Amino acid sequence: MSGRASDPIVIPDSLWQRPQMIEALTARDIRTVFHLLRQYAGASQTQIAIACGMSQGKVSETMKKGGRQVTTLEVFERIADGLQMPDPARMTLGLAPRTLPAFTSPTTTNATVITPRDAPADLVPPTFLGSLDVDPNVEEGDPVHRRTFGKLAGASVFSAILADLPSDGAPLQGVEAFAAALAGYPAINDDPSPAALSIARLDAAVAAAKRNYQDCKYSTVINSLPALLADLRNACATYDGDARLQAEALSAEAHHVAASILLKLDHEGLAWLAADRSMQAARRSQDLTIIGSSARIITHALMNDGHHGAATKTASTYAERIDHDIDQRTPDFVSVYGALLLRGAVAAGQRSDRHTAASLLDEAEDAGRELGGDFNHRWTAFGPTNVQLHRVNIALQLGDAGAAIQHARSVDLSRIPLTERKATLLIDTSRALTQWGKHDKAYDVLRFAHQLAPEEISARPAVHRMLGDLMATAPPSIKRQLKEFTTEIGVRL
Structure with a gap:
């Protein structure tokens, strides 16, 4: 429960040592710092x-997703001082510590060096501080002295960053490979292999990427999709003519998968680029x-960036447009139409627009009845059961944990053929149970979700958050089990 305005903030020392806090301080992400507080x-x-x-008001704006972020040194200093950050946290933020170490003479080679947390000590030359000319008349708390040491701390971080970079010519992997592919590297091949660019081969490769995504085999998708x-x-x-139209359709689907993966990994900027390329x-x-x-993926990107009103409008407008312009209501069309309505409903739920x-x-439920069952046309997983899954999620977004649990009880898990959809339902159910105070059941559901989709x-x-x-x-009893579980699966909290 949040404290009263008149109460001081009691910050446990362990908070400054949490990986999320260290990452936030390193990135100067004050939004996350405030949320962790x-x-x-x-x-x-x-x-x-x-x-x-x-x-x-400024704190509220800073804490909003996509809101104003802190960028000036003076404000960083004020926040660090106000929160009484310990010196390792201040240095990770790129500020000088409140208490400076004793400086040795320039000829001493074993000077004490305070390095930012998690930066290997051998990345900071031991004579770094000893080589600095220090005015003995300047007191440790003097602002000039602190700024000088702050520059040295920043240099230490700089050395650590450079040391972790791959050597020239190392192959790009993971998200970096996505970034390169979305930026157009490598360049278009003037003489591509006909076999490599076969529409049949590309169609099969896009289908495999979609299937692996729906099976929650994200590492497989990440390794294969950039190429x-x-x-x-x-x-x-x-290509020209119909072959060109087919290739563009496949490119739209592949970029849709790329944006979906990047959104799951919280790489929102790259996800936006992939979603735009898809459209x-x-x-x-x-x-x-x-x-x-x-x-649908444009709507998802808007939601993740906090633009819930625009996301709702985008989904409903496109749904109306394709419904008006389509000649034949095929199962593919009805599935995409219904899935787009569901995405708009989620966006509306996130802005507390219940109506x-x-x-x-x-409307999506009507489309599900029209479709006549649970299918995966155009990789949408759309059908009556998927509508019910979204009712769970939206009740949760609206703060109705009890309603979310009731909706979840009515879902037959065996009717959900896709691993990703099952895992999403389990995660939403665990969140609802946490809100409801049923921590033991929330933990059990998460363990089941991990067995299903590691x-x-x-x-x-x-999910880590x-x-x-x-x-x-x-x-405490659940905390112990959670600690063992997260250690077992390699998640640091």
């Missing part, structure tokens, strides 16, 4: 504002169903 110290926005010499994006770019530049290719394909599918969320859910639990930052919430509120 609220989560682990129970600090209200007003308490944070009073401690840091800010208005409550496929490059092949599709070559194909779109090579551009969809429009060039001249296929309304593909355009509707790409509108719009309920209306879009009901990468959905171990690879997603959003949920585990942190459960750890923060659970009783």
Whole structure:
């Protein structure tokens, strides 16, 4: 529970040592710092504002997703002082410590060096501080002295960053490979292999990427998709006529998968780029169903960036457009149409627009009845059961944990053929149980989700944050089990 405005913030020493806090300080991500204070110290926005010499409105704006971020040194100093950050935390933030170490003479080679947390000591030359000319008349608390030491701390971080970079010519992997592929590297091949650019081969590769994503085999997708994006770019530049339209449709689907993976990994900037590429290719394909599918990922990217109103409008507008312009309501069309309505309903739920969320859910339910069952046309997993899964999620977004549990009880898990959809339901159910105070059941559901889809639990930052919430509120017996579980699966909280 958040503290009263008049209460001081009591920050446990362990908070500054948490991996999430260290990462936030390293990135100078004050938004996350404030959220961690609220989560682990129970600090209200007003308490944070009073401690840091800010208005409550500015704290609120900073804590919003996509809100104003702190960029000036003076404000960083004020926040660090107000929160009484210990010296390792201040240095990780790139500021000078409050207590400086004793300086030795320039000829001494074993000078004491304070390095930022997690930076290997051997990355900081032992004579770094000893080589600095220090005015003995300057007191340790003097601002000039502190700024000078702050520069040295920053240099230490700089050395650590450079030491971790791959050597020239090392192959790009993981998200970096996605970034390169989305930026157009490697360049279009002037003489591509006909076999590599075969529409049949590309169609099979895109289908495999979609299937692996729905099976929660994210590492497989991450390893294979960047090269496929490059092949599709070559194909779109090579073919003409109907083959070109087919290649553009496949490119739209592949970029849709890329954006979905990047959103799961919290790489929102790259996800936006991939989503935009998906929509551009969809429009060039001249296929309304593909355009509707790409509108889903645009809506998802808008939601993740905090633009819930725009996301709702985008989903409903595209749904109306394709419904108006389509000639035949094929199963593919109805599935994409219904899935787009569901995405809009989620966005409405995230902005607490109950009326719009309920209306879009009901329209999606009608589409599910029209479809006549649970299918995976155009990789949507759309059908009546998927509508019910979204009712669980939206009730949770609206703060109705009890309603979310009731909806979850009505879902037959055996009717959900896709691993990713099952895992999402289990995670939403665990969140609802946590809100309801049923920590033991929330933990049991998460363990089941990990058995079903290990990468959905171990690879997603959003799930890690949920585990942190459960750890923060659970009783000691569940905390111990959670600690063992997260250690077992390699998640640091």
